[in-house]
Amino acid sequence: MAKQLIDTFARRLPGDIRTAVHDNSAAGTAARYRALGDDYDDYDSLRRLAGAIRQHSIENLDHYLAQAEESLVRNGAKVHFAVTAGDACRTVSDILQRAGVRSVVKSKSMVSEEIHLNAHLTAEGIESVETDLGEYIIQIDGDHPSHIVKPIIHKNRRDIARSFEREGLGDYNDDPAVITRRAREFLRGKYLAAGAGITGANFVVADSGRLVIVTNEGNSRFCLAAAPVHIAIVGIEKVIPSDADLAVLLNLLGRSATGQQLTVYTEFVSGPASAECSSGPREMHVVFVDNRRTEVLASNCREILRCIRCGACLNVCPVYRQSSGHAYRSIYPGPVGAVLSPLLAGDKFKELADLPKASTLCGACHEVCPVDIPIPDLLLRLRDKAHREHIPSPGTPPMGGFAVMGSHPLVWRAAMNFGAAKDYVPMLDKLPIPYLGAWLKTRTLPPWRGGKFRAWMKSRANRKKEEYS
Amino acid sequence: MINLAARPKGKRVLLMATCLCDAFFDDVARATVEILEHVGCEVVFPENQTCCGQPAFNSGQWHAARQVMRHTARVFAGEDPIVIPSGSCAAMMFHGSTLEFENEGDLAEIERVGGRTWELADYLVNGLGITSWPGEFKSRIAFHRACHTRGTDSSPAIHRLLQSIRGVEIVPFAEGEQCCGFGGTFSVAFPHISSAMGELKLKHLRAADPDCIVSSDMSCLMHLAGLAKRDGQPVKVLHFAQILRDALYSDGKTTH
Numbered sequence: 001m002a003k004q005l006i007d008t009f010a011r012r013l014p015g016d017i018r019t020a021v022h023d024n025s026a027a028g029t030a031a032r033y034r035a036l037g038d039d040y041d042d043y044d045s046l047r048r049l050a051g052a053i054r055q056h057s058i059e060n061l062d063h064y065l066a067q068a069e070e071s072l073v074r075n076g077a078k079v080h081f082a083v084t085a086g087d088a089c090r091t092v093s094d095i096l097q098r099a100g101v102r103s104v105v106k107s108k109s110m111v112s113e114e115i116h117l118n119a120h121l122t123a124e125g126i127e128s129v130e131t132d133l134g135e136y137i138i139q140i141d142g143d144h145p146s147h148i149v150k151p152i153i154h155k156n157r158r159d160i161a162r163s164f165e166r167e168g169l170g171d172y173n174d175d176p177a178v179i180t181r182r183a184r185e186f187l188r189g190k191y192l193a194a195g196a197g198i199t200g201a202n203f204v205v206a207d208s209g210r211l212v213i214v215t216n217e218g219n220s221r222f223c224l225a226a227a228p229v230h231i232a233i234v235g236i237e238k239v240i241p242s243d244a245d246l247a248v249l250l251n252l253l254g255r256s257a258t259g260q261q262l263t264v265y266t267e268f269v270s271g272p273a274s275a276e277c278s279s280g281p282r283e284m285h286v287v288f289v290d291n292r293r294t295e296v297l298a299s300n301c302r303e304i305l306r307c308i309r310c311g312a313c314l315n316v317c318p319v320y321r322q323s324s325g326h327a328y329r330s331i332y333p334g335p336v337g338a339v340l341s342p343l344l345a346g347d348k349f350k351e352l353a354d355l356p357k358a359s360t361l362c363g364a365c366h367e368v369c370p371v372d373i374p375i376p377d378l379l380l381r382l383r384d385k386a387h388r389e390h391i392p393s394p395g396t397p398p399m400g401g402f403a404v405m406g407s408h409p410l411v412w413r414a415a416m417n418f419g420a421a422k423d424y425v426p427m428l429d430k431l432p433i434p435y436l437g438a439w440l441k442t443r444t445l446p447p448w449r450g451g452k453f454r455a456w457m458k459s460r461a462n463r464k465k466e467e468y469s
Numbered sequence: 470m471i472n473l474a475a476r477p478k479g480k481r482v483l484l485m486a487t488c489l490c491d492a493f494f495d496d497v498a499r500a501t502v503e504i505l506e507h508v509g510c511e512v513v514f515p516e517n518q519t520c521c522g523q524p525a526f527n528s529g530q531w532h533a534a535r536q537v538m539r540h541t542a543r544v545f546a547g548e549d550p551i552v553i554p555s556g557s558c559a560a561m562m563f564h565g566s567t568l569e570f571e572n573e574g575d576l577a578e579i580e581r582v583g584g585r586t587w588e589l590a591d592y593l594v595n596g597l598g599i600t601s602w603p604g605e606f607k608s609r610i611a612f613h614r615a616c617h618t619r620g621t622d623s624s625p626a627i628h629r630l631l632q633s634i635r636g637v638e639i640v641p642f643a644e645g646e647q648c649c650g651f652g653g654t655f656s657v658a659f660p661h662i663s664s665a666m667g668e669l670k671l672k673h674l675r676a677a678d679p680d681c682i683v684s685s686d687m688s689c690l691m692h693l694a695g696l697a698k699r700d701g702q703p704v705k706v707l708h709f710a711q712i713l714r715d716a717l718y719s720d721g722k723t724t725h
Binding site for chain 2: 004006007008010011026029300316318319322323357358359360361362363364366367377380381382383384385386387393394395396397398399400402403405406407408409412416419435436438439441442443444445446447448449450451452453454456457460
């Protein structure tokens with residue numbers, strides 16, 4: 001029988017990677033509980049408020065996006081809109097080529113991963129260096145992030161020490177302090193030499209035109225310290241109405257992502273460097289990327305656009321913990337990715353239609369989501385969509401027979417009585433029965449008791465009748 | 470959206486026994502009847518009931534799921550509370566059904582049925598206002614919060630009832646918020662991940678050394694017990710209704 005790709009990936013995942021992913025994720029979940037519980041009596045109310053703010057933002061995106069553009073332009077930035085991933089990449093490389101830039105430094109941005117910006121820039125002859133330590137390691141390894149906040153959650157320090165040795169960054173040394181110092185020394189030179197700094201943005205505030213960038217390493221500040229050009233690449237859904245909303249959203253973001261009250265650096269970028277500044281970007285560009293987000297907005301899964309990319313749903317997800325981010329074959333893994341990735345795939349939805357199936361619908365993701373996204377509901381809607389589009393789902397039993405039984409009580413009761421036959425089949429667990437075989441490989445079934453309760457109810461009712469008569 | 474606060478609280482109740490109790494766990498359904506009658510309920514069991522349709526719903530086969538749900542809505546028509554010894558089936562009735570019918574003409578009818586549905590402990594504590602349970606049950610209990618009771622009042626209700634029984638000791642265990650790995654058809658479509666999740670859950674449960682594992686849902690317990698038995702180290706599992714019923718027997722309050 002055909003197998004679910006994610007299940008197969010999980011089965012083949014080396015034990016040390018599974019342990020790393022599980023333990024780091026579980027630690028992230030524990031840190032989140034502590035950080036929220038220590039500071040708020042009722043953080044569920046805060047999550048619901050944040051969800052309402054984000055839902056309002058995306059439902060009025062036409063208004064807030066236009067307002068954000070106006071504010072950004074007023075602040076001295078240039079604003080670009082890119083419909084597709086290709087448009088976004090070309091917009092960035094055009095800006096760089098016009099400015100004569102041959103090398104850029106980049107801080108972490110999931111949307112830049114989504115549009116494959118680094119590959120595009122390399123093809124255009126522009127050097128692009130990732131400066132977030134995790135993303136830098138991903139880049140030198142030719143790897144892909146497996147977590148949206150902790151991109152190298154699947155690696156250990158020995159892997160990284162070997163990569164650094166290979167890249168000529170010193171002899172093998174797996175002391176994290178040494179690894180960090182070597183990366184820092186290497187990257188300092190890149191910051192100074194770069195002609196442009198590329199960042200993402202966690203939020204774009206419509207009324208003030210502020211970009212908000214949160215990091216723990218301060219690398220995005222370095223990206224903007226010396227480079228004469230700043231390009232921010234932002235998904236269109238990142239817009240929020242006003243600075244006041246940050247009070248709710250930033251308080252939840254750090255705590256949900258890493259268990260921090262606030263990340264080490266929270267930057268507010270309100271425009272290019274002014275004439276009084278001795279350094280900093282004289283030129284600032286904001287590239288708003290659609291890349292099918294408007295299609296998501298038009299779909300019955302639009303709530304997923306509330307996402308603020310904290311990764312709490314990955315950390316808590318039992319399926320993610322068993323299978324790792326790479327199992328999801330897309331930029332966005334875990335529960336949020338299982339919704340977002342197939343939707344962003346557009347006409348290639350079919351290729352990722354198995355992702356929404358990779359969930360027990362346990363709802364842990366919804367419970368931890370700082371913007372209250374009903375992820376299980378969205379997974380279910382995508383399962384319905386896949387079924388309506390006749391996309392096969394390996395291992396999932398067809399339910400036509402169940403529907404007939406479930407809507408015909410006589411057939412149902414007959415099946416309840418007939419089911420007892422299973423207890424008389426010798427070597428039941430060795431028989432190649434579809435679906436049942438997959439269950440019995442690692443589990444037993446309890447003895448069949450079909451019809452027993454109904455008989456008990458009936459005899460009880462008769463007894464009572466006799467008592468009263 | 471169904472307003473759960475507006476559900477009926479009368480003492481004539483329709484029992485939905487669930488397909489799992491119908492097929493495997495008759496004692497849980499019996500215990501449910503006995504404890505409901507103990508608190509003065511008249512329990513009606515509609516003979517034509519089958520299932521809430523969740524297996525088809527979770528598989529994305531909503532057409533099949535709606536066929537079953539329409540039947541269930543007809544069987545359970547009326548005004549009285551519907552009580553279910555399962556958080557998962559209850560959530561299917563008052564939440565899942567509203568999703569699968571969101572574009573259907575008979576959504577209002579489905580919502581009326583969902584808007585009368587209670588998970589058993591939720592009904593006892595928040596419907597009837599019962600805050601403690603008589604009798605004795607000497608046991609170290611590891612309580613597994615079934616995932617589909619997240620965001621509902623069921624889990625606190627079960628805790629409240631169990632803790633009030635003499636002799637019950639509820640023991641904590643690691644990663645309590647995690648799923649048992651069952652997930653309905655997930656368990657056959659993703660057998661490796663499902664088993665691995667279940668084994669991890671069992672590891673944490675066993676480390677707490679309980680006398681029995683207790684939950685509101687036989688689906689989770691069937692999965693865990695099935696894994697443990699195949700593993701050669703069986704565990705004792707009980708639905709909380711069985712504990713409530715056995716506690717009553719300890720006081721000699723119920724006759725068979």
